[in-house]
Amino acid sequence: MWTTAQYRQLVRASGLYDLIITIGFVTPWSFALLQQWLGSLHGMLGLSGQMPLFEPMHVMMANLMGSIVCVWSWLRIRHPQRRFGRYDAAGRILFAIWQLYALAHGASGLLWVIFSFEVLWAIAQWAPVRARRTVEPRWA
Template identity: 55%
Template sequence: MQLNNYLRIVRASAWYDLIVTIGFVTPWSFALVHQSLSQLNSSLGIAGEFPAFAAAHVLMANLLGSIVTIWAILRLRDTRIEYGHYDAVGRILFSMWQLYAVAHGASQIILVFTVFEIAFGIAQLLPVRTPAITD
């Protein structure tokens, strides 16, 4: 894959992360995201659940939202091959834990996000052709 195309994928994955996780940054925005996902899950009759969250659960969601939002902004401001590779590894881990959660009763809505995690992970693991440096 050409370098410019690869960096576009890294930026696209950063935009995706920013859009999907910014709502997890504060307890108030997370409450809205959680309520919306719970309602969607119920209205579609999808298997699995989005249980009520205690304060410690909300803290973990906020930590996730905060670090992923910062990571997304870094990749948008300073897009690098190395960041794409690190991001791919993170996406493999996220995918594994999402699949684990669904297998243990979490809502199957999570699988929509898993598809994006796997797709961006694979795309960011593809070999990149960097331009030759000439003197």
């Protein structure tokens, strides 16, 4: 169970994590470098699955995803509210489902790392938050 202050720190930390993980998806140029690096890492580790080749339309979709996730991340960093944490947990569950789908259809094993973090962040942000205690007046 989180206190309100701890939960706000968690929401902020999840936003920072997402910003770091997705910043490379924001532009076609940064995505090309990220894709090259991930492909090299995939090959070096000898993982199952494959790294796809991206056509311009795929790159644009990756850039759209990166852009909106970075904006959403910045919102949670600047305004780490409980409701944003709950929405983020729901979004992470959806992301995790689509990652499992991709893995089942031959995506790179690198995706297991990201999947694990998505599930952990979702569980953490779905955890209960201790309600504020109200102080009752003492009657003499």
